[in-house]
Amino acid sequence: MAYTEEELKKELETKEYEYGFVTDIESETFPTGLNEKIIRDISEKKGEPEWMTNWRLEAYSNFMEMEEPDWANVKYKKPNLQEISYYSAPKKKPKYESLEEVDPELLKTFDKLGISLEEQKKLAGVAVDIVMDSVSVATTFKETLAEKGIIFCSISEAIQKHPELVKKYIGTVIPPKDNYYAALNSAVFTDGSFCYIPKGVKCPMELSTYFRINQAGTGQFERTLVIADKSSYVSYLEGCTAPSRDENQLHAAVVELIALDDSEIKYSTVQNWYPGDKKGKGGVFNFVTKRGICHTRAKISWTQVETGSAVTWKYPSCILKGDNSIGEFYSIAVTNNFQQADTGTKMIHIGKNTRSTIISKGISAGKSQNSYRGLVQVASRAKNTRNFSQCDSLLMGNNCGAHTFPYIEAKNNTAQIEHEATTSKIGEDQIFYCNQRGIDTEKAIALIVNGFSKEVLNKLPMEFAVEAQKLLEISLEGSVG
Amino acid sequence: MEFKEKLISSHLAFEEDLDLFDTVHETRANALKIFEKKGFPSKRDEAWKYTSLDSLINQDYSLFPKSEISIELKEVKKYFLYDTDTYKIIFIDGVYSPFLSNTTHDGLDVCLMSAALSKPKYRKIIDNYFNKILPNEDSLTALNTSYAKEGAFINIPKNTIAEKPVEIIHFSSGKEESLWLQPRNLIVLDRNSQVQIIERHQSLKTHPVVTNSVTEIYLHNDAFLDYYKLQNDLTSASLIDNTFIQQEKNSHASVHTFSLGGKLIRNNLKFFHRGENILSTLKGVTILEGKQHVDHSTLVHHSKPNCESHQDYKGIFSERSEGVFNGQILVDKIAQKTNAFQQNNNILLDDKATINSKPQLEIFADDVKCSHGCTIGQMDEEALFYLRTRGIPKKEAKALMTYAFANNVLESVKLPSLKKRINGQIANKLGVNLGFEL
Numbered sequence A: 001m002a003y004t005e006e007e008l009k010k011e012l013e014t015k016e017y018e019y020g021f022v023t024d025i026e027s028e029t030f031p032t033g034l035n036e037k038i039i040r041d042i043s044e045k046k047g048e049p050e051w052m053t054n055w056r057l058e059a060y061s062n063f064m065e066m067e068e069p070d071w072a073n074v075k076y077k078k079p080n081l082q083e084i085s086y087y088s089a090p091k092k093k094p095k096y097e098s099l100e101e102v103d104p105e106l107l108k109t110f111d112k113l114g115i116s117l118e119e120q121k122k123l124a125g126v127a128v129d130i131v132m133d134s135v136s137v138a139t140t141f142k143e144t145l146a147e148k149g150i151i152f153c154s155i156s157e158a159i160q161k162h163p164e165l166v167k168k169y170i171g172t173v174i175p176p177k178d179n180y181y182a183a184l185n186s187a188v189f190t191d192g193s194f195c196y197i198p199k200g201v202k203c204p205m206e207l208s209t210y211f212r213i214n215q216a217g218t219g220q221f222e223r224t225l226v227i228a229d230k231s232s233y234v235s236y237l238e239g240c241t242a243p244s245r246d247e248n249q250l251h252a253a254v255v256e257l258i259a260l261d262d263s264e265i266k267y268s269t270v271q272n273w274y275p276g277d278k279k280g281k282g283g284v285f286n287f288v289t290k291r292g293i294c295h296t297r298a299k300i301s302w303t304q305v306e307t308g309s310a311v312t313w314k315y316p317s318c319i320l321k322g323d324n325s326i327g328e329f330y331s332i333a334v335t336n337n338f339q340q341a342d343t344g345t346k347m348i349h350i351g352k353n354t355r356s357t358i359i360s361k362g363i364s365a366g367k368s369q370n371s372y373r374g375l376v377q378v379a380s381r382a383k384n385t386r387n388f389s390q391c392d393s394l395l396m397g398n399n400c401g402a403h404t405f406p407y408i409e410a411k412n413n414t415a416q417i418e419h420e421a422t423t424s425k426i427g428e429d430q431i432f433y434c435n436q437r438g439i440d441t442e443k444a445i446a447l448i449v450n451g452f453s454k455e456v457l458n459k460l461p462m463e464f465a466v467e468a469q470k471l472l473e474i475s476l477e478g479s480v481g
Numbered sequence B: 001m002e003f004k005e006k007l008i009s010s011h012l013a014f015e016e017d018l019d020l021f022d023t024v025h026e027t028r029a030n031a032l033k034i035f036e037k038k039g040f041p042s043k044r045d046e047a048w049k050y051t052s053l054d055s056l057i058n059q060d061y062s063l064f065p066k067s068e069i070s071i072e073l074k075e076v077k078k079y080f081l082y083d084t085d086t087y088k089i090i091f092i093d094g095v096y097s098p099f100l101s102n103t104t105h106d107g108l109d110v111c112l113m114s115a116a117l118s119k120p121k122y123r124k125i126i127d128n129y130f131n132k133i134l135p136n137e138d139s140l141t142a143l144n145t146s147y148a149k150e151g152a153f154i155n156i157p158k159n160t161i162a163e164k165p166v167e168i169i170h171f172s173s174g175k176e177e178s179l180w181l182q183p184r185n186l187i188v189l190d191r192n193s194q195v196q197i198i199e200r201h202q203s204l205k206t207h208p209v210v211t212n213s214v215t216e217i218y219l220h221n222d223a224f225l226d227y228y229k230l231q232n233d234l235t236s237a238s239l240i241d242n243t244f245i246q247q248e249k250n251s252h253a254s255v256h257t258f259s260l261g262g263k264l265i266r267n268n269l270k271f272f273h274r275g276e277n278i279l280s281t282l283k284g285v286t287i288l289e290g291k292q293h294v295d296h297s298t299l300v301h302h303s304k305p306n307c308e309s310h311q312d313y314k315g316i317f318s319e320r321s322e323g324v325f326n327g328q329i330l331v332d333k334i335a336q337k338t339n340a341f342q343q344n345n346n347i348l349l350d351d352k353a354t355i356n357s358k359p360q361l362e363i364f365a366d367d368v369k370c371s372h373g374c375t376i377g378q379m380d381e382e383a384l385f386y387l388r389t390r391g392i393p394k395k396e397a398k399a400l401m402t403y404a405f406a407n408n409v410l411e412s413v414k415l416p417s418l419k420k421r422i423n424g425q426i427a428n429k430l431g432v433n434l435g436f437e438l
Helices: A005-014 A036-045 A050-064 A104-112 A117-122 A142-147 A155-161 A163-169 A180-188 A428-436 A441-457 A462-476 B003-015 B022-038 B073-079 B120-129 B139-146 B381-389 B394-411 B416-430
Strands: A027-029 A088-090 A127-132 A135-139 A151-154 A193-197 A207-212 A223-228 A233-241 A248-251 A254-259 A264-271 A283-294 A299-306 A311-314 A317-320 A326-335 A340-343 A346-349 A355-364 A369-378 A386-395 A401-410 A416-425 B087-092 B109-112 B152-156 B166-172 B179-181 B184-189 B194-203 B209-219 B224-232 B237-247 B252-261 B264-273 B279-288 B293-302 B308-317 B322-331 B339-348 B354-357 B360-363 B369-377
Touching (some): A036 A050, A036 A180, A050 A180, A142 A151, A151 A155, A163 A193, A163 A223, A180 A254, A193 A207, A223 A264, A233 A462, A254 A264, A254 A299, A264 A283, A283 A326, A299 A340, A299 A441, A299 A462, A317 A355, A326 A340, A326 A369, A326 A441, A369 A386, A369 A416, A386 A401, A386 A441, A401 B369, A441 A462, B022 B139, B073 B166, B087 B109, B139 B209, B139 B237, B152 B166, B166 B179, B166 B209, B184 B194, B194 B209, B224 B237, B237 B252, B252 B264, B252 B293, B252 B416, B264 B279, B279 B293, B279 B322, B279 B394, B293 B308, B308 B322, B308 B394, B322 B339, B322 B369, B339 B354, B339 B394, B360 B369, B381 B394, B394 B416
Parallel strands (some): A127 A207, A207 A233, A223 A254, A233 A264, A248 A283, A264 A299, A283 A311, A283 A317, A317 A346, A346 A369, A369 A401, B166 B194, B194 B224, B224 B252, B237 B264, B293 B322, B308 B339, B322 B354, B339 B369
Antiparallel strands (some): A127 A135, A401 B354, B109 B152
16 A cells, blocks of 8 residues: 555545535424424324324423433533424435435435445445435335345334334333433434344345434434344444534434344444534534343344544443343444543343343543443343453543443342453554554554454444444544654 | 431530530531531432442431440450550540550550540641541531541651551440441551551440441651451441541552441542552452441542552352442543552352442543453352362362452451451351461
C-alpha cells in the first residue's frame, strides 16, 4: 500500500464525519411536541388497529409518571421532549414495490452511505430494510425470504399484516414501563423492523436494517422485534448514520429479541451516529433499550461496534430463562473528542446450566469518557451457571477516562463467575517494536488497536467486519500524537 | 419515637455538660445537621444497594450507658493477644476501663480521645486532624462526629517506632438492654514513625449492639502503619466501621480485615493519597455462616503519580450468609504511573448463600496499570478428590482447601501471635484441627 505519512496527515486534517450530508427530500413532518393527540395522530397516520393505539396510550400514561434517570456516568443537557417532532417521513409514496419507484434523491443517499441497494442485492446477498427518519422506505429481497416463510418487513406493515404475532410478542421482553426511554419509545415509535423466522428455518442471508436520521429537529424512535421460532437461526445487522447538525438529536430505540427453544439469534450493530464536532457540539443522543429472551437451549449473541453518538447509553441484555441457554455480548466502544459512552450488558441467569460470555473493549481518546457497566445475576435456582467477563480499556492521551462498573450477584453456590478488567495504554515498547520493523507510529497504533479489538471484530459478519475496522481507524484518527 | 429522632433530640441534652474544645462542639453541631438532613442510608443509595440497615434501626437503643461497669480480667482475658506485651485501650460499653487498659505518654501517646478533645496540649493536633478527611455529606460518619467523644487516640512522633502493638478493644457487657456505640479514633503518625494496631469489638452477652465507629488515620512522609481488624463477634452484634486513611510521600499503610462473625458488618475503608511513592494494602478474609452479612466497601483514591495499591479480598460463604464487595479504584488525571490491583475471590458453599460483587475502576490517567479480577466459584472437586485419595477425610480436605484459599491474606500478617490466633479461629470455625500452622 503506497501510503505515506504525509498523505495520512493530510487526510487526518481534512477528515470529517463522512456521513454528515443532508438529503434534500421533501418530507412530511408533524409539529413538535409530545401529547396524547400526537400519539393518536401517529397511530392514525399508520392506520393502526385499536389495540395498538391503546397500547401506545397506556405506555404514554406510564411515561408521564416517570422521571428521566440520571445514574449513568454521562453528562448531557437533557433533551426537551416538547421540541422534537415525533413523525417525519419522506413525502413521496410511502410504499415501494420495486427500486425503480424510489425517489432518486433517496437512492443517491444510499449510494453516499455506501449501500447501493442493487449491488448489495447481487453481491452481498443481504436483505436490507432501510428506515429513514421515522419510516421504513425500502425492504429488499422480500420474495426470496417469503419463500422460506420468513417475514421481514417494517413493523408498521407487520402490525397490519401479522397482528397476531406482533400482539403476542411486543412488549414481552421490554415492557412499556421498563424505563423512561423505553416508555417514550412505546408511546411514539413510528417504525422499525419486524422479523419472524418460522420453525426450523435457517435464514439463508443476513438481514439488515439501516437507520438514518435526516430531518432536522426530529427524534428517531424505532422499534425492532425479532422472533426466532423453534430451532431457527437468524443473523441480523443494524447500521446507523445521521447528518452533522449543531443541535443534539435524540435516538431512543427499543429492540426486542425472542429466541424460542433451540433457536439462535445473532444481532450485530455498527453504530455510527453523528458524534458531534471536535468541540463537542451537536451529535446524537443514543439512548437505546435492547434486550433478548432465551428459551430452552436458545442462544442470543449481541455484537456491537459503537463509534458514533455524542452520548451512548445502552445495555443489550440477555434473559437466560430457559435451561441450557446461552447469552453472548461482544462490544467495542470507541470514544473520541467529547463523546461519552456508558454501555455494557446484563446477563440474567434464570435457567439451569446457562452460560454467558462478555467481552467488552473500550477505547477512549481525546476528551472522551468511556464506561462499562454490566450486571451478571444468578438466580437461586439457576444451577451450574457459567459466566466469563472480560473488560479491557485502552486509554489514548491523558484527557480521557475509562471506567468499569461491573455488578455481580450470585445466589447459587454452583455458579462459576469470573470477571476480569484491565486498563492500560499502548506500550511504548510495542510501538518501538513496530517502528523497528518499518511501521510508522500511526499505523502501529492502528495495528495494536486492531489486535486489541480482534476478539470482538471476529464475531462480526464478514461485510460488517471490514466496515467496522475502517470505522475504528476513522474514529481514532488524530487522537495520538 | 423513631430512633433517628431520638439520636437528634438526645444530642442537645448532653452537649452542654461535655468538656470539649469549642471547635469540637461546633463540628459536632454541624455534623448533626448533616445527619438530620440525610438520615440513615437506604437501599436506594447506590453505595448501600446490597446492605440494608432497616433491621438495625427499626428498634430502640440506649445511647449513654448508665454507669461504669467493671469486668473481671479473667472474663475477657481470652480476647487479648496475651502472648505479646501490648499497649491496650479497653472500653466497656463505650466507657474507658483504666483497670484493663495499658496506656502510655512515654515518647508516644496511646491514650483517650476524650483527653485529646479537651486538654490544651492536644489542641493543635485536634485543630489539624480532627474530622478533616471524612466525606462531607456522609450521614453515618456525620452521626458519629456529632457524638464524637470517646475512643482511642494514638500519636506517634517523628522517628519513633512503637515498640509494642496497640490493642483497641470495645467490649459490650450486656448490662444494657440494647446499645448503640459510636467510638471515634484518631491516629496520627508523624514522619518516619511506625505502629501496629489491632482493633476488635466484642460482645459478652447476646444483647443487640450496634457500633458505628469512625477512625481517622494520618500518615506523614515515610510513616508505616500495620492495622488489623478482628471482627469475630456474636450474631447479636453489628458493626459499621468507617476508616479513612490519608497518606503522604513514601508512606506505607496496610489494613487487614478478618470478618468471621457478626450479624451485620459494613466496612467502609477509604484511602486518600497526598504524595508520591505511596503503598496502600487492603486485605480481607470473610468466612460467614448462618444469616450473617458482611459488606466490604473500599476506595483507593490515587491522586498522585507513582503510587501503588493492592487489594485482595477472599470470601467463603455458607448457609444463608451474604457477602458484598464493593471496591472502587479512582485514578486522577495527574496520577500517572499508578499501579492499582484489586482482587476479590469468593466461594459459595451452600445454595442459599449470596455474594454481590461490584469491583469498580474509574480511570482518568493513561499511563497506568490497573486491573481487577473477581471470581465466584466452588471448591475444586478434583482437588478435593485428590486429597481424599490420600486418606484425608472430606471435612479436613475442605478445611485444608479453605485455608489454602485464604492463605494469601494470612501470609502477610506480620504479628506471629496474631497470625496464630486467626489461624486458630478459622480452624475453629471450620470445626477441624489441622495440626499444623500456615
